[in-house]
Amino acid sequence: MPAGLFARTFRLLPKGPVGTASPCHRGLHRLRFGFPSATHVASSTHASRAATRPYSFIKLSKPWPGATSVLEPRFFSSNGTTQLLTTELPVLSPPAVGNWLLLSSALVIAVIVVGGVTRLTESGLSITEWRPITGVLPPLSRAEWESEFDKYKATPEFRLMNSRMELVNFKSIYYMEWGHRVLGRTVGLAFVLPLAYFAARGRLARTLRTPLLGMAALLGAQGALGWYMVRSGLEEPVASGGGADNAVPRVSQYRLAAHLGTALALYAGMFAAALSVTADWRFARDGTWGRLRDGRTWDGVLRNPLVRRFKTHAAIVTGLVFLTALSGAFVAGLDAGLVYNEFPLMGGRLAPPLDELLSPSYADSDGGKGTWRNLFENPTTVQFDHRVLAMTTYLATALLFASTRRAAVRAALPPLAVRATAAAFAMANVQAALGISTLLYLVPVPLAATHQAGSVALLSVVLHVLLALRRPGAAARAWRQANLAREAAAKAKVTK
Structure with missing residues (x-):
C-alpha cells in the first residue's frame, strides 16, 4: 500500500509559531500560523497500521481543553491511497x-x-x-x-x-x-x-x-x-x-474629556x-451562538428585518451611553455638579432661563452669541446638557427593552440578546438613581465615583447587546465547517 500517513502529531495552535515534522520530512512542507498547508507523505512504517482504518489522517492533538480535531472527507484522495491533502485554516x-x-x-x-x-x-x-x-x-x-x-x-x-x-x-x-x-x-x-x-x-x-x-x-x-x-x-x-x-x-475640561474618552x-x-474571542471559540467548537436552542441558525436570525432594526436601535443606545459619559467629563471639569442641586427641576423650572444657558459672558470676542462656548464652558449649560443626554439615554434604553416585550421581536431575537437588553435596562435604572443621588447630595466622593463606575457598567451591558447580535468571525466559521466535516466523516465511518 502506498505511503499515505504522516506519523507526527500536529497541534491546532502549536506551542511554537511553526509546527515540526518527522526528521525525514522536515523541509517538505511549510506551515502558516501553525496549520499544515501542503501534501504530507508518511513513512511506510505506519502504512500497515492505517490499512485497518477507513480513513487515514493526521491526528490533531488538543492544545487546550475543549479543542476538537479536524477530519474532513475532502482532505483525502478519492482513489483510496493514503496520501493526505490538507487545507489551510485561519488562526482561531x-x-x-x-x-x-x-x-x-x-x-x-x-x-x-x-x-x-x-x-x-x-x-x-x-x-x-x-x-x-x-x-x-x-x-x-x-x-x-x-x-x-x-x-x-x-x-x-x-x-x-x-x-x-x-x-x-x-x-x-x-x-x-x-x-x-x-x-x-x-x-x-x-x-x-x-x-x-x-x-x-x-x-x-x-x-x-x-x-x-x-x-x-x-x-x-x-x-x-x-x-x-x-x-x-x-x-x-x-x-x-x-x-x-x-x-x-x-x-482643561476639553483635555479631561479627551483623556476619559x-x-x-x-x-x-x-x-x-474579549467577548468576540470567547463567542467565536464556542461557535467553532460546538456551534453555540446567541444561546439558540430551537434549531435556528445565526445567519437566519441576522437576516430578519426585526433583528436588523433592533440592532440599529442598540447601536444608537450604545452611542448615547458613550456620549453621555463623555459629557460627564465636562461636568467634572467645571464642577458643574454643584450647580442646581435638585431634580428634575432647575431653579423651579424644567430648564434655566435662556440668558443663563446662553450667557453673554461666554460670548465670542467677535461679538457672537458664544453658543459653542456656553455648551462646553458654562457650568449651567454643561449640567443641563448632561441631564438631557442622560434622560435621552434612559428613554432610549427603556424603549429598547420594551421592544423585547413584543412577541414578534422576542421570538426573532436570540435569547442572549433578550437577556442582555434586560440587564441594560436594569443598569440604566441604577445609573439614573446614582446620578440623581450624586446631584442631590452635592457630589460626595463615594457616590460620584460609583456614578462614574456605573457609566462604564452601562456601556458594558449595551455593548453586550450589540455583541450578542454579532456574526461569528471568518476564522470561527471556517473551523466550524471543518468540525462539521469531521463529525460527518466520523458518522460515515461508523455506518460502514
Whole structure:
C-alpha cells in the first residue's frame, strides 16, 4: 500500500509559531500560523497500521481543553491511497486570549474609577512632573518629600486654594495621583507583554492583530495625554465667564474629556474583543451562538428585518451611553455638579432661563452669541446638557427593552440578546438613581465615583447587546465547517 500517513502529531495552535515534522520530512512542507498547508507523505512504517482504518489522517492533538480535531472527507484522495491533502485554516484565538483581554479591560475600569476619585479629591495636580520611568517610585525620604512639596507650593492651586496645607495633607493627595499613574503603567504592561507573547506564538486571529496594535499605541498615547491634561492645571488660571472669581486652578475640561474618552474607547475595544474571542471559540467548537436552542441558525436570525432594526436601535443606545459619559467629563471639569442641586427641576423650572444657558459672558470676542462656548464652558449649560443626554439615554434604553416585550421581536431575537437588553435596562435604572443621588447630595466622593463606575457598567451591558447580535468571525466559521466535516466523516465511518 502506498505511503499515505504522516506519523507526527500536529497541534491546532502549536506551542511554537511553526509546527515540526518527522526528521525525514522536515523541509517538505511549510506551515502558516501553525496549520499544515501542503501534501504530507508518511513513512511506510505506519502504512500497515492505517490499512485497518477507513480513513487515514493526521491526528490533531488538543492544545487546550475543549479543542476538537479536524477530519474532513475532502482532505483525502478519492482513489483510496493514503496520501493526505490538507487545507489551510485561519488562526482561531483560544480562550486564553479572551481571558487576557477581559482582565485588561477590568484594569482599565480600575484606572477610570481611580482617576475619577483623583479628580474629585483635587489630587491630580499634586505631582508637577511627568517621569514615566523614575516616577514609578514615590518619595522615600523626608528630603524627597520636602522637595516634591516645594514644587507643589509653586503651583497656582497651592497659592490660591491650599496655602495652609501641610506636608501630611500633601502626602495623601500625592499618593492618590501616584497610584493613578502607577495603575496606568500596570495596565500598559499587562496589555503589551501578553500581546507580544500571543503574537509570537501565533495565537492571534488575523482580524485581531491591527485593532490590538492600535490599542497598544493608544495606551502609550494615554500617558502623554494625561500629562498634557495635568499641565493645563499647572498654568495660571484665566477667568472664563464668571469673572475673576471663576479663575480657579483646574485642568482643561476639553483635555479631561479627551483623556476619559480615550480610556472609554480603550475599555470598549478590549471588552468587545474579549467577548468576540470567547463567542467565536464556542461557535467553532460546538456551534453555540446567541444561546439558540430551537434549531435556528445565526445567519437566519441576522437576516430578519426585526433583528436588523433592533440592532440599529442598540447601536444608537450604545452611542448615547458613550456620549453621555463623555459629557460627564465636562461636568467634572467645571464642577458643574454643584450647580442646581435638585431634580428634575432647575431653579423651579424644567430648564434655566435662556440668558443663563446662553450667557453673554461666554460670548465670542467677535461679538457672537458664544453658543459653542456656553455648551462646553458654562457650568449651567454643561449640567443641563448632561441631564438631557442622560434622560435621552434612559428613554432610549427603556424603549429598547420594551421592544423585547413584543412577541414578534422576542421570538426573532436570540435569547442572549433578550437577556442582555434586560440587564441594560436594569443598569440604566441604577445609573439614573446614582446620578440623581450624586446631584442631590452635592457630589460626595463615594457616590460620584460609583456614578462614574456605573457609566462604564452601562456601556458594558449595551455593548453586550450589540455583541450578542454579532456574526461569528471568518476564522470561527471556517473551523466550524471543518468540525462539521469531521463529525460527518466520523458518522460515515461508523455506518460502514
